[in-house]
Amino acid sequence: METKEYDLIVIGAGPVGENVADRATAGGLRTVIVEEELVGGSCSYWACVPSKALLRPHGVLSEARAVAGAREAAAGDLDIPAVLRRRDAAVGDWDDTGQADWLSSAGIDLVRGHGELIAPRRVRVAAADDTVTLLAARHAVAVCTGSAPRVPAELADIQPWTSRDATSAHELPASLAIVGGGVVACELATAYAGLGVRVTMIVRSGLLGRVEPFAADAVRDGLETLGVDLRLPAAVAEAHRTEKNAVLTLDDGSRVVAEQVLAATGRIPRTSDLGLENVGLVPGDWLAVDDTLRVEGTDWLYAVGDVNHRVLLTHQGKYQGRAAGDVIAARARGGDVDAAPWGAHVATADHAAVPQVVFTEPEVAAVGLTAAQAQDAGHPVRVLDVDLASLAGAAARADDYRGRARAVVDDDRGVLLGATFAGAGVADLLQAATIAVVGEVPLQRLWHAVPSFPTLAEVWLRWLEAYGRESALTTRR
């Protein structure tokens, strides 16, 4: 059988693989991308995009209902079929023609089927119709297969929903039990409760483990306001189904009965059937990489996105993908590699400035280090807390606005190490903090970055007031 040769083979055509392929192609490499499901990946069809589509209608209605005068105009019921149709439109009815066309227009070849490494730089692709394609890479192979939901043993027998089912459902259950307390669990609890489903969450140990505690508390309050029944701390001891329902027995002996169960208990790498054993690696493992996204111990294999376990977020995977595509192209042509921190060929932000938005009610947005992380890392930490309700911009936005924002400052260097916001509409406040962290902009300079009145951005002013300004007696002339 003929083997088709390329400079670069990318396995997985989600947003991450698309970015690797796009940058490498722009850098002059002949590139092929292998995909066994839909071009565009989980994010486009079964994760970020449909979950936000399910969240937004209730979210924006809550914003309107928080404003006297508008509240009275927004007192109707959500149109659930319209919400679901809008979600279907957001995922393009699970048709990837447009995305496949984009690959073609970008000069990237597509081979549909399941890709497997059969030797270094060699990939075998088996299509659903049993067609086999053999691919060889002159320079590199990039694994961008992402991650899959982990279904815990105690739920395996009842075949629970995963986030994939919950984001693509066309009929809503009357009741939903969600096992887990991370971002996926909190967002889908918010979405389903907002759509009128009776939601119970069974959470082992605290919501949103890695965010600032005040943000987790705000999400907890928000879920309770939406009527979510929170069982915390609790775990499922046994699960079975009756004709109509699933019955979960918790470790305290109590029971949760729900029409459907969603397992949102973490992710596993999609590496078990990639032929890793044929290139000296262990199937089912996360793939450890250096800051150029190259798998340790190889000079040809890259792992980008969830699969390298650095940061399991689409936007961060895309960021890695841009660096990886560029560095693969640079190495292929024997060019310089810009691998110093914050260089073009490394994913430095993975360590210092990962942004994340949790689209709950209220939203949580965070970047960089939490106070606890900064202290653990040995930074001289100063914490600045602001009650967002004190801002004119909050009062303008909503009656009885509730929210809070924390800045974590390196007190020696006078720069921001991290920031966390919790409150309605804080998602769009995040990029300013990300730029301040990444740009290492001195706080004394930030006094000149005037926030517009009256907007929530005035949180910056409160932070600076709490931090204080260089005294005239001690400053340069």
Place this chain on the structure above:
Amino acid sequence: METKEYDLIVIGAGPVGENVADRATAGGLRTVIVEEELVGGSCSYWACVPSKALLRPHGVLSEARAVAGAREAAAGDLDIPAVLRRRDAAVGDWDDTGQADWLSSAGIDLVRGHGELIAPRRVRVAAADDTVTLLAARHAVAVCTGSAPRVPAELADIQPWTSRDATSAHELPASLAIVGGGVVACELATAYAGLGVRVTMIVRSGLLGRVEPFAADAVRDGLETLGVDLRLPAAVAEAHRTEKNAVLTLDDGSRVVAEQVLAATGRIPRTSDLGLENVGLVPGDWLAVDDTLRVEGTDWLYAVGDVNHRVLLTHQGKYQGRAAGDVIAARARGGDVDAAPWGAHVATADHAAVPQVVFTEPEVAAVGLTAAQAQDAGHPVRVLDVDLASLAGAAARADDYRGRARAVVDDDRGVLLGATFAGAGVADLLQAATIAVVGEVPLQRLWHAVPSFPTLAEVWLRWLEAYGRESALTTRR
């Protein structure tokens, strides 16, 4: 009569005067503030705060109606009395007790009445009850009296509304003719049209003169969508009142009949009755200042906020106020003055990074230089335009989202000079651009400031893609 002596006399207790007084007091100066109306100033009672309160209910309802599923739930009518009550609450029913208490808690004395300079460092305050207080300043006097609406001669006879009346009205006219096309005119046209008033705008030459043309176009489209009748270019030739209405004859001979007329045709300095003639200055003039906000030719007089005509925006006046309060304190104690660009005692951002949000539908947010301004200033300009509708965050936010964003880049230095956004919800995108401009963060570093997916902040990614990344061949190792 006894003269009370202070280190600093501040005339005008709006947000600007409050900031000057607060910083100077924190710097150790005995400070008195003079106010003839309400402590808190126009912004709190007759401008920013009530106008945003009038805008928000319709604005947030429009956001809900842009989302299928929520649209059906938000089909009711705005509750106009509730909107007006909410506006009343936002301005504290025009009672300044809370703000006066804050002054007291900050250790700032308040003298109510009209302040007038009678000699250098000498102020005479005449209260409404004819009480007179004589004040002397050991160090400085700061004029923070702001600006007032300019009523053009052709409207003087019909005594039109000014923004003060429009933001504080308790009964809505059936129809409103607005003369002017600046920020006040556009915001109040949006507010009143949103509240169901039939609005006609008479605009001499283009909306929002100083913003990027595409942003002005977006506001124009938005006003027309709200049903505003735009007469442009047009001017009022003659005006008179009938029993029920005002009748405006335009320069093309056409007529506009409206129950009420709003003059939104610019601002004049509030300096005509300050006794400027007693200190060698001209009453009614704007007060020209240096970057430390000190009036040129004096060593004791400061003019801060609108009255110096640098930037007529509350937040920028507050920013100037912080610098002025600090530098007055520094000079009083013979300390160092930090007057280098971006130092603690100068308002450098007035020249380089003035942010502004126009709360129309859609919103406009801008900072720094427009493309035209950057070219005129001789910068090597590169313009990056992005259609916001192409972002996943836009589709998540609203169906048929329309918006656009422009970055203006100094192509030699590789930094942002300015940015303009037009679209729903762009107000909160602005601070990121402001920090990038003020921090002079290199665009190559901004590749590491990852925007969260799916949010509107991904506009940064599109800008960077349009700008391009340093090639691996040309970069540092």
